[in-house]
Amino acid sequence: MNYLYAAYAAAWMIHGSYLGLMWKRYREVKRERDALSGGL
C-alpha cells in the first residue's frame, strides 16, 4: 500500500513542480512586460 501512496504522491509532486515553475516564469515575463515603456 505504501508504494501506491508513494506513486500517487510522486505523480502529483512532479505535476505540482512543473506548475510552480510555470508560475515563476509567468511572473518573470509579466515583470518584463510591465517594465516595457510602451507596454503591450
Place this chain on the structure above:
Amino acid sequence: MRRAFPILAVATLAFLGYAFYAAWFVAPTEQTMGNVQRIFYYHVPSAWTAFLLFFLNFVASVQYLLRPSEVGDKIGKAVALGIAALTCVGAFLIKPLPYELEPGAVATTGIMIAGIYFLVRGFFSERGTDILALVSAEVGVVFCTVVLVTGPLWARPVWGIWWTWDVRLTSTLVLWLIYVSYLMLRKLSTSGETPKLAAALAVFGALDMPLVYFSIWFFRTQHPQPVIGGGGSIDPRMLRVLLINWLAFLCFASLVCWLRFQLETMKRDVEETQALEALLEPGALR
C-alpha cells in the same frame, strides 16, 4: 477563452478528483497484486498522454519544416492523406492483422494521424507550430517523468526489482532523454536557427516512439503485455476506470498546454517588443 479558464480549471480538477475516486474505490482489487495494481491507473494514462504529446510535437515539427516551402506543404498533406487511406484499406484487406490488432483500431489510428496533421495545419501559424512543438515536448516530458517514476514504484513490490534493462523500459528512458535533450537545445542554443534544428531533432526523436509502443509485441520483455488491443484482456470495470483516468489526464494536459502556450506567446511578444524598443530608442532598456 480567458473567461472560460476558471470554469475549465474547476471542471478539470473535479474530473481528476472523480478519476482518483474511481481508481481507489470503484475499480476492483486485482487478485494477485492487490492494491498496488492501482498505480496502473496513473502509470498507463500518463504514458498514453505523453505519447500523444510527443506525437503532437512531431506533427508540429514536421509542419514547421515543411510549411515555408509550397512543395513541402503539398508533400506533407499528401503523406497525411496517404497514411489515412493506407491504414483504412490495409486494415480491412489484410486478414488476419498481425498481433491480433483490431481493424477498426488500426483504421481509426490512421484517420486520427491525418486529422491531427490537418488540425494543426489549420489552427496554427508558422510561429504557432513552433510554440506548439515546444509546449507539447515540455508537457510530454512531465508526463513521461511520471511514467518513469510510477513504473519502478509498481515494479518493486510486484517484480521484486526497481528496474530492469529490458526493451520497453530502456526505450522509454531513451525517449525521455531525447526530449530532455530537445528542451535543452531550445533552452541553451542562442542561434536563430534553433527552432529548425530542434524540429529536425524532434522528427528523428519521434522514431523511438513506435519502438517503445510496439516493443512489448516485438520482443520478449518483462513489462506486462498490452491490456487493451493486441489480444490483451482486462476486466470491463477496470477498463472503464482506466479510460476515465486517461480522459481526466487528457483534460489536465490540454489545460496545462494551453497555459504554457499563452505564456510562451507572451514571452515572445515581450522579446519582440524589447528588440523593437532597443532599435528605436536605445535608452529605453536601461
